[in-house]
Amino acid sequence: MTVLVVVVALVVAIATYLTWLARRLDRLAARVSDASGGLITQLVARADAAAQLAECCGLDELAASAARARAGYPALLAGAPLNAAVELAENALSRSLRSVEVAAAGQRFPIELHAVDSGAARVALARQFHNDAVRDQRALAGRRVVRVLHLSGRCPPPGYFEIDDALPLREEPWPRLVEGSVRGADAPGREDRPGHDGPLGHDDRPGLAS
């Protein structure tokens, strides 16, 4: 009798554990699929913005790499995986976006350039979300019990999406007051450094100006 109770309890415990693992795997699969959907959305938006900038500035190289990236999107949107070919096309687009011509054209079309830059920043974020999700998914799917019991199904695990999405260096996100670090300098007050201190502003707080 006792043996039976123990066996039943054990079976229930194991079944509960496995169900719980399977739920986690389902949840992670959903997260990965949402994240790759989000990443594709951002890639499309970046390429659209790039194509627009290329068109209004007559930038042939950018137009070509944007067109090449956009050619792959119908398949991606229909569910094709984010594979090495996509990575190549997106890398080429990243490189074109960092070119000197683009920076120069941006002087004349700041709104279009801003659209491209914020699109690129969102691609970098979306890629981070995607790769985080893939990493969590792979960590769980790699556990022995999951592999032996084929709990995560037979589909190959999703891959990381690795592209060079370093943002073009333009101005700082907000104005820095002085370039460079002053760590190790003798004293913290650098009132006399040229270039950052305009004429004294009017200050209306009592006690400071007296």
Added chain:
Amino acid sequence: MKIGLACPYPWDVPGGVQVHVRDLAEALLAAGHEVSVITPVDDEQTLPSYAVDAGRSLPVPYNGSVARLLMGPVSAARVRRWLREHDFDVLHVHEPTAPSVSLLACMLADGPIVATFHTANPRSRVLTAGQRALQPSFEKLRARIAVSEAARRTLVEHLGADAILIPNGVAAARFADARPLPDYDDGRPTVAFLGRIDEPRKGLDVLLAAMPQLTARIDDARLLVAGPGDAAAVRARLDPRLRSRVELLGLVSDADKPRVFASGQVYCAPNTGQESFGIVLLEAMAAGTAVVASDIDAFRRVLDDGHAGRLFDVGDPARLAATLADVLTDPAGAAGLVRRGRVVVEAYDWRTIAERIVGVYQMVSGDRRVSLAST
């Protein structure tokens, strides 16, 4: 968007995370979003209309201070009901490493969940030991935000996950037009301090030790100390000659906080470490007060490497006294610090910060909504 915010610490106990959640909620509401906050609270009357009570919390000593925690069937039921009733587009949990409402919400919900990590703690035993236990909850997080580089590093080291850096905001408008407190509007050279007076890490002792040298240089210099703690004990330790120069105000109301900053020509933050972010520095700068702070990473960043406020060697009363005296005797220099401080504050204004956070929400929400996790 419909946004649910989970706050782990009691709403009516002063603390950085609570202030962050309140200001974020109010900035999101002002931007036209629907917001509900769930939080522990000791006195339910103190809750604003957008917040929901998750129950009373339990004080537990943790990591050198007192953590107030809340995990139990009653709170779990409340969190579950809150999730069910609101049908959020995104759930944003704060400090989910604390065993409280945020972690509960994380365990009970499914869908677009974002987490913000506030603590910087290079050797957290709880995080190291709890990593495996937390993983099932943390693998639901679709985006992680860290409020500081130090908090981000802690996360990378303990949980092996990266995070987006979005700093704390400051409700700049609330501080901008502050007037000095009535008794301190006399233009006497005044240094203001704000923080727990019996918490060694806040560094009040360093500042008190600097006072004799400061008053030696500036005869009528005065120190204004605002913050909770045992005032009698501090007064007893005080050098008798300083008694007339150090004013202990005790705990000040939120409404009076800007006025404390405005009562000083200088705000001093002599913290001796373990600060992940210098929100109080930004508040002082928003109030138009020059800042002198210890040279720790978080403060150096906020003060733009020392250009928007002066830094001094951590825990060094002599350097502190010299720096304070410099600022108090150089009105033009102080005005420069104040002016550059205002430029820094703009980038941290809650309107700017909330916009960046909404950008993250939009990226993770997609067409899925927050639901109750099947258990």
